[in-house]
Amino acid sequence: MIRKTFENEIQQVKDEVLLLGSMVEHAIIASVETLKKRDIKGAEKIIAEDKEINKKRFAIENQLMILIATQQPMAHDLRLLASCMEIISELERMGDYAKGIANINLRMGEEPLLKPLIDIPRMAQIGTDMLHRALSAFINEDVEAAKAIPVEDDVVDALYNQIYRELMTFIIQDPKTIERANWLLWVAHNLERVADRVTNICERTMFIATGEFNEIKSSDDEFWKGQKK
């Protein structure tokens, strides 16, 4: 096989993207776990670790630019490297959502949770599970999986809507809960966005494999449609 060196370098980049993905998965799960336990030390650790996620993203970006500059990738190679650029930025933003949840945990201070967290950890579980499988689909260029995973975003959206309505009833019953309800709403919103970004990764995977851009769907629109009278 000619271009063995290049092949190896591409493989290294893919491994790094996977590693970044697992850092992000871990951060999302940990952010919700520490919130559930109101573990302040844990939240601080997540915020510190987000710096590592950002660093990793820039390291991969640099690696990608070097490959593009030195190897002049074409066709499939080009689509792969260009898409990696996109995917690592999606992952970094997902890391920011985890950091955002950890920040909310800190901001809540001594205030107890408005309610025990049940649906929020479910959202985190489903979102990270989707992310995990989306990254395998990316590595294996599994078009079928990349098409199927975004459909699951509906479940996450449904949970988000449910949490939204539930928190609204808290606020209506007792307006003093506004701030605590708002914190949880932000947490849920962050998790809802995680699933949206998984969809973007799946779109990239399909592009790498087929060379065609296809927007799968925008669940942002779905949500706002749900809010209309």
Place this chain on the structure above:
Amino acid sequence: MQNTQTPEYAIETKSLFIFYGSFAAVSEVTMKIEKQKITAIIGPSGCGKSTLLRAFNRMNDFVPSSYVTGEILMQGQNLYGKEIDPVEVRRKIGMVFQKPNPFPKSIYENISWGAKINGFKGNMDELVEQSLRSAALWDEVKDLLKKSAYELSGGQQQRLCIARTIAIQPEIILMDEPASALDPISTLRIEELMQELKKNYTIIIVTHNMQQAARVSDYTAMMMIDDNRSGGVIEFDKTQTIFTRPKDKRTEDYVTGRFG
């Protein structure tokens, strides 16, 4: 950008086969070359790229055993028709070679000579200046017109050869690896020049350098030999498509450097 205009074609081939004796070096090429565009022909060594290019202006006629079947049509006229004068074909379809091959004459005469032979009756000084300007060489040589072409650098010599081709006012310019003997800066200068030239001429270029094809051309034809070692065009599409999402696996392997 939407382009609703139907493209005009400068030249087209229909079921073109090019033989050397009984061996078909190129088989079954049917393609239309768009006017005032740059079409690149790429493919591994020995796939028939240069043979196909030389067929366009009947340069293969100089190889005794060579002949073609099928047609090459320019404005509906078969260039291999009985009534066609190959010299006239080469006037309409000029060629620039891999190694700059100026005549051992002055810069001025390199331009004027071909025009004189072709019966040019206009203002020769003007033609020389205009041709050198079109080849982006005028500013560098305007005070050296009487000097030998051999005193120029390789890149300048190649642009002189392009100027010489333009002076005959062809419709199509064939380029066979025009920059492969040049340094990177001279190469980029030739590539830049090609973008200027395509405003007035149709260019067909053969190149081993895929990045060059990707940089300069509008269309790319990918050639490859078949089981009988005969070359053919396996994929012909917009250059952007060939280099980002080729349809044929062999094109993909070639442009990503995994051929072989």
